[in-house]
Amino acid sequence: MSDEAAQDAERQAVRQIVNVLQHRFPSLTDRAVAEHVNGVHQRYASAPIRDFVPLLVEREAGRELTALADQQAAAPRPRESS
DSSP states (O other): OOHHHHHHHHHHHHHHHHHHHHHHOTTSOHHHHHHHHHHHHHHTTTOSOOTTHHHHHHHHHHHHHHHHHHHHHHSOOOOOOO
């Protein structure tokens, strides 16, 4: 596979990860999930071996988004005025 084809495949995999995690974390905005996944992906920008980058991104982003969703769920909510 050429470098360009490999890069395209990796970008497509990251888009799929965003889609999967947006459905897994409905309490988070789609934008927040996408930005988080893309941020994790950027952490691997200098990784010399790319084969497992999408898997690593999905696992790491999933753990971090779980923590974020749990934190949001535990946060006290403002009372509604009557």
